[in-house]
Amino acid sequence: MWTLAGQGCWRRCALAAWATRAARRGLPAPRPAPTRGAAAESKAPDRSYSSADRKEKIDMSRFPVENTRNFSIIAHVDHGKSTLADRLLELTGAIDKTKNNKQVLDKLQVERERGITVKAQTASLFYDYEGKQYLLNLIDTPGHVDFSYEVSRSLSACQGVLLVVDANEGIQAQTVANFFLAFEAQLSVIPVINKIDLKNADPERVEKQIEKVFDIPSDECIKISAKLGTNVESVLQAVIKRIPPPKVHRKNPLRALVFDSTFDQYRGVIANVALFDGVVSKGDKIVSAHTQKTYEVNEVGVLNPNEQPTHKLYAGQVGYLIAGMKDVTEAQIGDTLYLHKQPVEPLPGFKSAKPMVFAGMYPIDQSEYNNLKSAIEKLTLNDSSVTVHRDSSLALGAGWRLGFLGLLHMEVFNQRLEQEYNASVILTTPTVPYKAVLSSAKLIKEYREKEITIINPAQFPDKSKVTEYLEPIVLGTIITPDEYTGKIMMLCQARRAVQKNMMYIDQNRIMLKYLFPLNEIVVDFYDSLKSLSSGYASFDYEDAGYQTAELVKMDILLNGNIVEELVTVVHKDKAYSAGKAICERLKDSLPRQLFEIAIQAALGSKIIARETGKDGTRKIKSSRKKTGGPVSGLTSDLGHTKVYSKAEIIKNGS
Numbered sequence: 001m002w003t004l005a006g007q008g009c010w011r012r013c014a015l016a017a018w019a020t021r022a023a024r025r026g027l028p029a030p031r032p033a034p035t036r037g038a039a040a041e042s043k044a045p046d047r048s049y050s051s052a053d054r055k056e057k058i059d060m061s062r063f064p065v066e067n068t069r070n071f072s073i074i075a076h077v078d079h080g081k082s083t084l085a086d087r088l089l090e091l092t093g094a095i096d097k098t099k100n101n102k103q104v105l106d107k108l109q110v111e112r113e114r115g116i117t118v119k120a121q122t123a124s125l126f127y128d129y130e131g132k133q134y135l136l137n138l139i140d141t142p143g144h145v146d147f148s149y150e151v152s153r154s155l156s157a158c159q160g161v162l163l164v165v166d167a168n169e170g171i172q173a174q175t176v177a178n179f180f181l182a183f184e185a186q187l188s189v190i191p192v193i194n195k196i197d198l199k200n201a202d203p204e205r206v207e208k209q210i211e212k213v214f215d216i217p218s219d220e221c222i223k224i225s226a227k228l229g230t231n232v233e234s235v236l237q238a239v240i241k242r243i244p245p246p247k248v249h250r251k252n253p254l255r256a257l258v259f260d261s262t263f264d265q266y267r268g269v270i271a272n273v274a275l276f277d278g279v280v281s282k283g284d285k286i287v288s289a290h291t292q293k294t295y296e297v298n299e300v301g302v303l304n305p306n307e308q309p310t311h312k313l314y315a316g317q318v319g320y321l322i323a324g325m326k327d328v329t330e331a332q333i334g335d336t337l338y339l340h341k342q343p344v345e346p347l348p349g350f351k352s353a354k355p356m357v358f359a360g361m362y363p364i365d366q367s368e369y370n371n372l373k374s375a376i377e378k379l380t381l382n383d384s385s386v387t388v389h390r391d392s393s394l395a396l397g398a399g400w401r402l403g404f405l406g407l408l409h410m411e412v413f414n415q416r417l418e419q420e421y422n423a424s425v426i427l428t429t430p431t432v433p434y435k436a437v438l439s440s441a442k443l444i445k446e447y448r449e450k451e452i453t454i455i456n457p458a459q460f461p462d463k464s465k466v467t468e469y470l471e472p473i474v475l476g477t478i479i480t481p482d483e484y485t486g487k488i489m490m491l492c493q494a495r496r497a498v499q500k501n502m503m504y505i506d507q508n509r510i511m512l513k514y515l516f517p518l519n520e521i522v523v524d525f526y527d528s529l530k531s532l533s534s535g536y537a538s539f540d541y542e543d544a545g546y547q548t549a550e551l552v553k554m555d556i557l558l559n560g561n562i563v564e565e566l567v568t569v570v571h572k573d574k575a576y577s578a579g580k581a582i583c584e585r586l587k588d589s590l591p592r593q594l595f596e597i598a599i600q601a602a603l604g605s606k607i608i609a610r611e612t613g614k615d616g617t618r619k620i621k622s623s624r625k626k627t628g629g630p631v632s633g634l635t636s637d638l639g640h641t642k643v644y645s646k647a648e649i650i651k652n653g654s
């Protein structure tokens with residue numbers, strides 16, 4: 001069994017291993033800052049590669065493996081990753097220095113509107129240092145937990161990371177989660193303390209936190225202001241000195257990992273590749289290990305940060321490749337590309353993402369089904385963490401049941417469908433994936449297995465047909481000033497959480513670890529946590545498997561008829577309060593009718609809550625917030641979101 005002491009022991013072992021590994025890797029101690037002359041020399045970018053010279057193809061053979069570094073920027077949300085990336089792009093001449101450079105790598109409309117990174121973005125930087133030309137491949141990653149799959153994938157193309165920590169906020173929950181992703185991938189970690197220009201910045205306190213939690217000596221921290229550009233040059237130099245070059249072989253046959261891809265309607269699939277072996281150039285015949293199809297390479301290049309064609313790409317380099325793949329199913333993220341007639345052992349690829357919430361997605365009009373299908377296929381090429389199953393509903397017709405990594409992820413996917421593919425959808429109640437161990441021989445025969453996963457509450461099997469139900473659980477990390485600890489503990493208890501660990505990361509900040517049932521945190525836990533800690537507590541979670549739970553299926557009836565799309569699964573102890581909340585919300589949200597509507601929540605044949613709907617029509621506000629906020633479509637949820645009728649959605653056009 002997992003005990004408090006056990007966990008501490010695990011962390012100590014992990015950190016000890018980390019320290020040994022760092023020492024074994026021979027990470028150099030931080031060197032003295034370069035002399036003014038050296039810094040001034042390295043500051044001048046080599047204009048032969050810069051934005052002024054985009055038409056010339058870059059000769060990538062000028063960058064031997066030992067002069068190549070691949071690194072990601074990781075951090076808690078809003079700690080300044082994208083701002084640091086802007087400064088690094090400016091310093092290396094990839095973009096001109098103007099006041100307008102704000103989060104240049106956040107290219108998607110949704111990222112600009114919400115001010116968050118949702119897609120990892122790559123940029124190849126060219127940098128002269130101590131008389132050598134370096135190729136620095138940077139990947140800017142998202143900070144929010146819902147997009148951590150992007151981070152773990154990006155790390156597979158890197159040998160090191162810049163771990164950015166806000167000098168005022170200090171280590172937060174996602175700093176810890178992201179550090180351990182890098183640690184497990186055995187990457188070199190360079191801690192960067194950002195925002196030292198802030199009035200309340202306390203970089204010395206943050207240094208101590210980093211030493212205590214990650215066992216990284218405080219003199220390895222680099223203190224910067226990404227906003228003002230203070231000391232950013234030393235970050236580039238640390239990348240060169242402390243991150244090892246990739247271990248690759250240019251003389252071996254080509255082995256390229258597709259770590260991201262997008263679909264362009266004119267050019268087909270554009271695959272982002274990291275070359276582990278060999279060379280690839282225009283005209284080469286390549287094979288996809290996944291589909292075994294052969295293609296001719298039309299273009300290769302690097303992102304600087306826009307596409308810049310090159311003659312070739314060499315092992316150790318990260319770039320893009322276009323090879324006439326016209327179908328979105330042809331370029332899978334995680335695929336290995338190799339040269340025709342020179343087969344290689346495919347690279348391990350990526351662990352597939354584990355969806356945390358599922359929701360039904362339907363076209364508003366069934367005649368739009370094929371267009372929506374094509375839009376979902378193209379978008380899931382770019383966001384491979386979304387899982388798609390076909391589904392259908394009596395009221396909504398043919399559609400899909402989509403799996404997302406969280407509610408923000410679901411909202412962002414929905415928003416991207418609207419903005420990038422002009423697709424309007426109806427989205428149903430989000431639900432977490434429950435499991436049931438079947439006892440009914442008939443059902444076992446039907447499903448062909450004893451333990452089934454239920455992603456649609458309408459298909460939740462009756463208690464008489466199962467041995468036990470299981471619910472997904474997560475290990476949550478909360479970091480908070482200690483004055484809020486009591487209130488937070490009460491909140492966690494109310495959410496059926498079990499405390500696993502508690503430690504001070506400095507004099508007045510505490511890190512709590514809890515095992516939570518996923519359905520207790522997926523909707524509004526973060527908002528409650530923020531509000532009772534005046535915004536100071538942060539939260540992150542990771543999958544922790546399943547636990548036995550007393551679950552019940554709750555039907556919602558309108559005038560005695562079960563509405564399949566509103567069926568939910570709840571914990572037995574919370575059924576009454578959840579039923580009451582849903583009925584009350586429905587009463588407020590249903591369109592005005594000429595007659596009374598009985599709104600009921602029922603467990604089997606037993607009615608547990610009732611409201612009478614008369615004139616509850618309310619205008620639907622289409623406000624969007626950074627987290628939470630309504631999604632378009634027919635959604636009730638686990639008792640927190642409004643319920644929109646299909647007619648309302650069409651009428652309001654949201």
Ligand SMILES: Nc1nc2c(ncn2[C@@H]2O[C@H](COP(=O)(O)OP(=O)(O)OP(=O)(O)O)[C@@H](O)[C@H]2O)c(=O)[nH]1
Pocket residue numbers: 075076077078079080081082083084103115116117118141142143144194195196197198224225226227228
């Ligand atoms: N004062 C100050 N503000 C900064 C600094 N660096 C970033 N910021 C601000 O912090 C906010 C968040 O910066 P981003 O670069 O978007 O942070 P991020 O880590 O990329 O955010 P996500 O991608 O959403 O995780 C922005 O308002 C920046 O202007 C800094 O050095 N000093």
